Amino acid sequence: MKLLKDWADFADAYMRMNMAAVEVIVRRTQKMAMGAMTPPEALAMVLEKPTVFAAATERATVAAARGADALTI
Incomplete structure (x- = not known):
């Protein structure tokens, strides 16, 4: 059961990391596109x-x- 929880924790951390990366990319791309960078x-x-x-x-x-x-x- 611990192995299942470890994998679930890993998947959750990986998903959060990916979502944060997407947010940063979108914000920076918008800033570049608007000429605000x-x-x-x-x-x-x-x-x-x-x-x-x-x-x-x-x-x-x-x-x-x-x-x-x-x-x-």
Whole structure:
């Protein structure tokens, strides 16, 4: 039964992540389409990706090394 709950928790977290990503994409696309995005905002939007990815990878690696479950990682 625990396995089923773990999978349900994972599916819920994955769905929430995807919904949040879609919301960000829609908002940023609207801002670009309306011409309301400034050049510094556009640059920050591009440059944040590698920074966030590196930080997330570091946190996941540390969590895995400590024996965290898949949902925590």
